Amino acid sequence: MVFMAGYCGKLLRVNLTTGEIKKEPLDLNVAKKFLGGRGLESYFLSQEIDPGIDPLIFATNMA
Numbered sequence: 001m002v003f004m005a006g007y008c009g010k011l012l013r014v015n016l017t018t019g020e021i022k023k024e025p026l027d028l029n030v031a032k033k034f035l036g037g038r039g040l041e042s043y044f045l046s047q048e049i050d051p052g053i054d055p056l057i058f059a060t061n062m063a
Helices: 028-033 036-048
Strands: 010-014 021-025
Antiparallel strands (some): 010 021
């Protein structure tokens, strides 16, 4: 088992429109490939947002 400091194995998703908050398991293989908050942020944005959307999007991280 590999411990990655700063990761608790969970992802917190907050929907600012609805106020919904969900905890999801974090795939540690993804976390290893995209180290740091900005790396994970970029990965999830690229996977979940339509390429044609306005690029003025922000995401926060604690890194």
